[in-house]
Amino acid sequence: MDLNKLANALIPDENVKPLEYYEEKYPERDLPKGAQVTRLAPSPTGFMHLGNLFVALANERIAHQSGGTFYLRIEDTDEKRKVEGAVEVIHASLKYFGVNFDEGADLCGEYGPYYQRQRAEIYHAYAKELIKKGLAYPCFCTEEEMEEIRNQQTENKLLPGYYGEFAKCRNLSEEEIYDNLKAGKPYVIRLKSQGNVEVKHTFRDEVKGEITVTENNQDVVILKSDGIPTYHFAHAIDDHFMRTTLVIRGEEWLSSLPIHIELFKALGFRLPKYGHNCSIQKQDGETRRKLSKRKDPEASLTFYREQGYHPTAVRTYMMTLLNSNFEEWLLKFPDKPIEEFKYSIGKMGKSGALFDILKLNDVSKTMMATLNENEMYDFLKSWAEEFGTETQKAYFNDKEYMLKVLVLCMGVGGKKRRKDFVCAKQAMESIAYFFDESFAPAYEYRFDQETVKKILSSFAEIYDEKDDNSAWFDKLKTVAGNYGFATDMKAYKADPTAFVGNVSDVAEMLRIGVTGLANTPDLWTIMQILGKDRTLKRLEKALQ
């Protein structure tokens, strides 16, 4: 068979350039020794998964830590999954979480285009080369034929797929091929696999360590009938010409590694290093599974923005899952930026971790407690502008007032900061009682109405805004004493039956009266912030 003739018939010379052109256009990168070139290569589906951030962070850290390059490539080879505006979503969400690219889609860069659809010519040039070398061939099998093959294989309990004797088009005669072409039959280009599944090799994976890979024997499709490459082929071509040195990707790719190894070999390209990281899982009843786009809201990056998790908090949590010694480092250097942590790919977990929102919340609380009141104000404000209710947006009309609220709730100036705020949404809800527009008390006292009324009204009578904290508390105790409550905790504990209750019970009634809540930060300060008028009005309201 004249392979050159076939190659020309399938992919005419005028559609491609000579191979040397591409090698020259995309030369080896001039980078310091040890520098790694990594990438993130998402599909533009419009959905950004937590796993995308996870793997992005790993790649970004490795590249930048080593003085290398981190770029973004859009894998838009699947027409069906493409969504308008998806690239903007990718950019925006990664930027929000502090992942920055050096080059790639919509950024400058010498190794583009960074959209696979725009690289058709390169793929064609190399597909042609493979055909010439007898390492690829056209396949005219229809869907029905493919299904028939599959049925036959499952019936006989054989490996499914297009290989060996099942690869009908592998040995088509020259005549048959040209007849099919003339008849205008649609076709794909398949790799003519030289592998043998009986042969196994050991392979060094950067995160898993030594693994064994079985040789590929599948004649995988490399060019679809529309001339667009499959992921496998595009991966080999792109990561070669974009000069990627290290590919960190999800472990769902591990099983197609044999295909990639064969493809790189067939193309005569040097294989990059690979690291396959495990995916983030979720407990689902008895079993665990990958975080699911459909079932788990927390799988989506937009979830964290909507809830108002601070980007640094999410990043920090990701790092704790990414590198086992990160948390220890963080405990030791709580104030250092994440970038100073020496990230090591070898310290990535070998088994999939369960997503733990409680842990994220803890990381988040601690992180939020490092912000000052102005930073918190800005953070909450920008969240409210995007996701808050109209009432919540109005909280920011009086900046001075809001700052006072934040100082109290964050415990600024105290010996230790409070850790009340987990995320913006929760924070905004937790301070709602400071604002009359959203003050919606559900008074739930542990004492009868009579007692509550007596306590509240007698406190209202003697309340003086100018009292300092201890004078204020003394008045509280006076009221307590007047109605048979213990003013001294020790006395109360010694004989609880001798009293109606104790000071803390009185404080609670007052607290509920003013805020509608049994648990709040310091009551005296709350009254100071609210001011005398509003404090008294609230007490009045509570008495009704």
Place this chain on the structure above:
RNA sequence: GGCCUUAUGGUCAAGCGGUUAAGACGACGCCCUCUCACGGCGUAAACUCGGGUUCGAGUCCCGAUAAGGUCACCA
């Protein structure tokens, strides 16, 4: 089902042949205290199971089991 991967408390995990088997989150208890939060102290809680190798195994090897991934003209 084939192939690949993984296996330490509820969760994340340290551990690289000799440890009283770290630490963090969570749970619980106590202290502090006007409640809450913070903080402090403490408690419970683990090497999946068999075989080897070795003076000695969570650690190395082999099985079993379980879990996860994957078997597309999707990535």
